[in-house]
Every structure is written in C-alpha cells, then in structure tokens.
Amino acid sequence: MQGTVLVIGSGVAGLTYALKVAEFARVILITKKEDTESNTNYAQGGIAAVMAPEDALEFHVRDTLVAGAGLCHRDAVEQMVREGPSLVRQLIEWGARFSLDAGAETPRLSLGREGGHSHHRIVHAQDLTGREVERTLITAVQNHPNIEVHEHHAALELITAERDGVREVLGVTALDRRNDRVQAVFADATLLATGGAGHVYLYTTNPSIATGDGVAIAHRAGARIANMEFIQFHPTTLYHPEARSFLISEAVRGDGGILKLRDGTPFMDAYHPMASLAPRDVVARAIDSELQRTGDDYVHLDVTHLSPEFTKSRFPNIYARCLELGIDITRDPIPVVPAAHYSCGGVLTDLEGRASLGRLYAVGEAACTGVHGANRLASNSLLEALVFADHAAADTRELLRQRRAPPESADDRTLEANDEVRRSREVSPPFVAQLRLLVQTLMWAHVGIVRSDRRLQQAQREVEILREAVESLFAASRVTVELMELRNITQVAWLIIECALRRKESRGLNFNSDHPERDDTHWVKDTIIE
Ligand code: FAD
Numbered sequence: 001m002q003g004t005v006l007v008i009g010s011g012v013a014g015l016t017y018a019l020k021v022a023e024f025a026r027v028i029l030i031t032k033k034e035d036t037e038s039n040t041n042y043a044q045g046g047i048a049a050v051m052a053p054e055d056a057l058e059f060h061v062r063d064t065l066v067a068g069a070g071l072c073h074r075d076a077v078e079q080m081v082r083e084g085p086s087l088v089r090q091l092i093e094w095g096a097r098f099s100l101d102a103g104a105e106t107p108r109l110s111l112g113r114e115g116g117h118s119h120h121r122i123v124h125a126q127d128l129t130g131r132e133v134e135r136t137l138i139t140a141v142q143n144h145p146n147i148e149v150h151e152h153h154a155a156l157e158l159i160t161a162e163r164d165g166v167r168e169v170l171g172v173t174a175l176d177r178r179n180d181r182v183q184a185v186f187a188d189a190t191l192l193a194t195g196g197a198g199h200v201y202l203y204t205t206n207p208s209i210a211t212g213d214g215v216a217i218a219h220r221a222g223a224r225i226a227n228m229e230f231i232q233f234h235p236t237t238l239y240h241p242e243a244r245s246f247l248i249s250e251a252v253r254g255d256g257g258i259l260k261l262r263d264g265t266p267f268m269d270a271y272h273p274m275a276s277l278a279p280r281d282v283v284a285r286a287i288d289s290e291l292q293r294t295g296d297d298y299v300h301l302d303v304t305h306l307s308p309e310f311t312k313s314r315f316p317n318i319y320a321r322c323l324e325l326g327i328d329i330t331r332d333p334i335p336v337v338p339a340a341h342y343s344c345g346g347v348l349t350d351l352e353g354r355a356s357l358g359r360l361y362a363v364g365e366a367a368c369t370g371v372h373g374a375n376r377l378a379s380n381s382l383l384e385a386l387v388f389a390d391h392a393a394a395d396t397r398e399l400l401r402q403r404r405a406p407p408e409s410a411d412d413r414t415l416e417a418n419d420e421v422r423r424s425r426e427v428s429p430p431f432v433a434q435l436r437l438l439v440q441t442l443m444w445a446h447v448g449i450v451r452s453d454r455r456l457q458q459a460q461r462e463v464e465i466l467r468e469a470v471e472s473l474f475a476a477s478r479v480t481v482e483l484m485e486l487r488n489i490t491q492v493a494w495l496i497i498e499c500a501l502r503r504k505e506s507r508g509l510n511f512n513s514d515h516p517e518r519d520d521t522h523w524v525k526d527t528i529i530e
C-alpha cells in the first residue's frame, strides 16, 4: 500500500474513485448518512455514452457544447465523451444490469434519448438507473479489503497547512452523528465527492444530503470555486403535495411525452424547434413563462397517447409512484413544475480532477471540470463522474508514488473546528430549520429561473445578514449536522448570488432580465471566486 486516501461521499464519484484507488492505497470513505443515500441513487434517465453504430463521438461532443452555450471546455468534453463508453462497459463488467433492447436478435443495450441529444445514447436500467449504478458500486466497495466505509460521518472542515507558499490539504474534521464526536481524519490525498446543492432552494429534485457541503468546505479552505450561477432547474418534477421532489424523467419526453397547458394545448413548438425535447434551460423557462402568463400552478406532461404496456415497462418506477398518488399516467396527464436539480458549477478542477489546493481532488457534482459550461446536457453527469474519478485516481497514484510526506502540522485555524463541538449550548433545532427555510425561500423567489439585478442585490443583502447570523451561531454553539448544513447552504447561496451578479449577460441557465442577451465579446469565461 502506498498511503492513505480519504474519500468524502458515497455517490458514483466517491465510490468509483475509491474502487480505483484501493488498488494501490488504503481508502477511508466517510459519508453523511447511509452509504446509499446520494443523488446518484435517485438518477432515473441514465448515462449518456456513444454506444450505437449510427452515433459518433463528434455528435455527443457537439450536443454537449451546444447545451453548454459556449462555455464548456472543449478538452474536458472530448475527454469525457471519448473515455465514457469504456467506463460504462467497465460498470457492466462490475455487475451493472442495464436494460437491453427487447427486439434485437443478439443482446444489445437499449439506448434512450433525452433533451438536447441528437441521437439515442442513454444507457439506462428502466427508470432506476442510479439505483443500479449505486448497487453495483456499493457491492464492489463493501467487498474490497482496502476500503473502510464510515457511515453517518459528516465532513466539517478541510485540515490544511502551508508549505513553500502552497496550501495543502491534510484531511478533514468530521462529525460522527451517532455520538456527536468530532475527529480529525488525516490522509495523503483527499477527494471531495459530496454531490450537489439542491437544498439551497425551496423546491428540488435532490434528496436531503444535497446541501453543497463540499463546495462550502472547499471555499472556506481557500479553494477556487467556479460557475455557481449555473443552477439547472429540471422542467418536470411532479406537482403533488405529497411528492414535491419526485422527478418525472426527461426520458419520458424522449419517448414521446408532450408538454401541454392544462387545457390540453401543446406549447413547446413556440419556443424551440425540438419542442418538448429542447434543452432543459429552454424548457424550464418556457414552463415558467407559461405559468406566469396563465396564472396556473403547473403544466401537464402527457403520455396517454403511448401504449400503456410500453409506458408501464419503460417507466415502472414513475408509473407506480404516480399511481400511488392517484394518477394513472396511462390515462391522466401528469401535473409538473420545474425544480432545482443540478449544480453545473463547483470546486474548480483541471482535467485530472485536481482542485486548486495541494492534495485535494473534487469529482462529480461538487466539481466544476469545465464539461457542462452554462448548462449540463441530460445524463452527462453520471458519465462525467465516471471519467473524472478515473483520472483523479490515476493522478493520485502518481502523487503517492512521489512519496512526498504531507506537511507536518495543520493550521491552528482549521483544527479549531474540534473545539467548537465541545461547546455545550445547542441551537434549538426548530430555529435552525426556520433559518434554513428562510434561505431556501429567498433563493427560490429571487435567484430562480428568471433573475434581475434588483432581485439579486436584494437577495445578496438578505443572505449576507443571514450568513453573519449563522456564522455567529456556529462559532458559539455545539455543532450538529443540521447547523453545519445550514451554514453550508447559506454560504453556497451567497456564492450563487455573487456569481450571478458578476455575470452581466444571459447564457444557458443564467437568465437575467436586465441583461437578456448573450455577450460573446465579454463573457466567454468562467466566473471564478477565489
Ligand atoms: P452524490 O451521488 O450526490 O453523492 C454525494 C455523497 O456525498 C453522498 O453520499 C452524501 O451523503 C455525501 N456527502 C454530502 N455531504 C457530505 C459531508 N459533509 N460529509 C460526508 N459526506 C457527505 N444524472 C445523470 O447523468 N443521469 C440521470 O439520469 C440523472 N437523473 C437524476 C435524477 C435525480 C432525481 C437527481 C436528483 C439527479 C439526477 N442526475 C442524473 C444527476 C446525478 O444523479 C448527480 O449529479 C450525480 O449522481 C452526482 O454524483 P456524486 O457522486 O457527485 O454525488
């Protein structure tokens, strides 16, 4: 074994990296809840990869660049598209069971289609792709002798030290939620794979773990953060009081679902030549605009014209969940609204997944690799995580080979986190929940699908006040997971607003009614926060 590597997060990014690094190092993996609880587990549509003879790498590259609205890094996109198919095959070798084409003479993958894709290229496991990916990876991790998994351990702060003018990461402080103890975990290299930040917003498709922890932690430690203004709103989340974050996959539109007003009129033709299958930013804005115009609370997604047998076998999870809620999607249109779904920005990395601090990597939704630009193409997220985890693992091997010992002592500042938990006073949980709701409501109302300078400035003023209040609470109280999530949500909210205020144009997911045009003269660049 060449050393110890710390992995924070047990979604596709953390698990894939862990499996690869465990071939040459001891791996300690910490994760905030149960090991399966991640955005990955809820992915429906699938993994975009060029697997069909009529498709080609250049088509996938082109579709990704078009969706990214001029801001993708071409080298990152080409790396992802080129290397993706073999990593999907590796997942299959590790045991993933993806849907096969029923009509084919020899077994071949069934390939779906989603918004912005010119070809069928979405590898899927019915409409439960994420669960299958997570199952495969968790099984392999649990069987690996070099990987220790610690559930219910929430990373609080990176431990850093400076050497020769470079700040390096030595590990993290982490809260064990079952006994409220904080411990320092030291490692030769650290991966942030903490996923997204959907819970910065009131309505989201994300499970509760998605509070932007990795981005906030990295920012506090001095890492560069990029492109946080590009929050993707998924156009079709179920509108139902009991299931407000249940996603109706874009694959439903890929297989013929049509967006309609409540009176049955299709409306997407007026917005884009690809109609209901236009890129997500276009569809979400179109729905938002129709809801404003009509005063309705939702629009409909209609699949009643498809054969009921097809709908039930292709989308068994969506069919069953809607039926439980009294909607038979083979007969009734599905009420849908947009909700916060994916963070295109994050911890800025290079092509090897290296962040701007020494010994720190970031992969998956917590990272900004340059692949997604101003808008992620559907089903490119799982693919990006597979490819960049592979690169980060190879780079980690090189780092450990150099056998350069980490600097000896950690900054006092970062270890102070240990003291904070010893404080006895706990902020009342309902108060923490109330503050969280305040931030989420503010972000939903002022920093949503359509923004303006005035609303962003107002949001910034309010978030700054909240941020100060939360920092004071955090400094004076016993640390709980809820309090640290509130702190991270507030900090990520600030980063989103700051990036959105800096970008004086509309591009991809960032639409500002005071700067409605795309400005290719001044703004073909990332928004970077030091
Ligand atoms: P995650 O899978 O979210 O994992 C993050 C991990 O970090 C979790 O284990 C979490 O508990 C842990 N964690 C977080 N904070 C801490 C902390 N402080 N300390 C310790 N651990 C922490 N993408 C696609 O490509 N195709 C799809 O079909 C698709 N469908 C989706 C459907 C839904 C409903 C959602 C929500 C997302 C979907 N996405 C899809 C997006 C995709 O699922 C995610 O972007 C991707 O799974 C992120 O993987 P990840 O490993 O980066 O993060």
Ligand code: SIN
Residues within 6 Å of the ligand: 043, 044, 045, 046, 248, 249, 250, 251, 342, 377, 378, 379, 380, 381
């Ligand atoms: C979906 O199934 O619609 C989600 C796909 C994605 O987010 O990439």
